Amino acid sequence: MTALMTVLGIVVFVVGLLFSIAWHELGHLSTAKLFGIRVPQYMVGFGPTIWSRHKGETEYGVKAIPLGGYIRMIGMFPPGEDGKVTARSTSPWRGMIEDARSAAYEELKPGDETRMFYTRKPWKRVIVMFAGPFMNLILAVAVFSAVLMGFGIQTTTTSVQSVNACVVAATAKTDRCPKDAEESPALAAGLKAGDKFVAFNGHQVKDWDALQKQIRRTIGPATIEVERQGRPVVLHANLIKNTVPKIDGSGHYVQGETQKAGFLGFTPARGVVKQTPAQAADWMGDMVVNGVQNLIDLPKKVPALWGAAFQGEERKPDSPMGVVGAARVGGEVFTLDIPPQQQLATMLFLVAGFNLSLFLFNMLPLLPLDGGHIAGALWESIRRHAARVFRRADPGPFDVAKLMPVAYVVAGVFICFTLLVLVADVINPVRIG
The missing domain is CATH 2.30.42.10 (PDZ domain)
Known part of the structure; x- marks a missing residue:
């Protein structure tokens, strides 16, 4: 029976995870379409496609690995200095930039010249990129409120x-x-x-x-x-x-x-x-503050995480946890000796916390995160306003593609950290009681 409840808990968490990812990408998709940007793909997950269906100009689908999702927009980066995608350079750094620019122009069709992401005003691009994390924040606030005021803690x-x-x-x-x-x-x-x-x-x-x-x-x-x-x-x-x-x-x-x-x-x-609305608001405010502090403290926790993964050291309760670790905790929730309504409330808390983490993490001003694209659009707006004030020529769109080498380094760090957390979650997981 315990094994069955554990599996049920994992399944419920994975469903909540997939919904959270789909909800995030829906924010990007809806605002992109609102501003007339063509979106060829909306996908939940990575890897091989399990299921997909075309509706209008967009392919909607689910992929095999539930570790994220994406929408593909036409023209994420502006063209090169010659007005088009240039030939690949022999420089590895330049090659990264040109690869990213080339990918942004895949599936470009006649009439798409006015429907590309980079052609939209900076404030519209900020809204499109912020909409995804904001959807996670909305979901987190809604679920936290329902649990705090409906179930109690x-x-x-x-x-x-x-x-x-x-x-x-x-x-x-x-x-x-x-x-x-x-x-x-x-x-x-x-x-x-x-x-x-x-x-x-x-x-x-x-x-x-x-x-x-x-x-x-x-x-x-x-x-x-x-x-x-x-x-x-x-x-x-x-x-x-x-x-x-x-x-x-x-x-x-x-x-x-x-x-x-x-x-x-x-x-x-x-x-x-059960908490009052004011108490729930205070509680969620503390959660946001703690979440920001945990992001700041993340580098400090890497040595302890390494020790827990490879040196047999004790895994601390506040140790960073990945999707696998969270799924294991979700499985344990349904085996706790507490009333069923509290098991459900605890599971909802776990999903809400995951959404809050997604919001905070994606707001970091680093490519390839949403916050990196937001920072690029804001910087472009500042440059263009400064040019008008000082009566200089319009500098044009800020070429975010030039930051792709940095984005690859950041992505590499994230991948290494994710692998470390994965090993710790498998070998020495965080447990609840």
């Missing part, structure tokens, strides 16, 4: 799971009360497991983050109102200063660090809680 609540018997510093290497330890303020005040905080020192308690901050700011007497078995109960506690785990501005624990703060002495319960 596992979070720390304002209910009490257990009450500490005594005061022990976070740095103490024990989970037992020393003989000389004093009674915890929570126990002394009469707080009990199952109590739900309603107010703290006259302030209504809305969520755990706010309650935790109020407790840590308080040293001395405090009035606590809780709900116990449906009835309101007022307690009086005397909070003390203690060494507790450090939290950052977002309420997240800072691993390995402590601080001095007010201490009450209880463990909050965790549960599935």
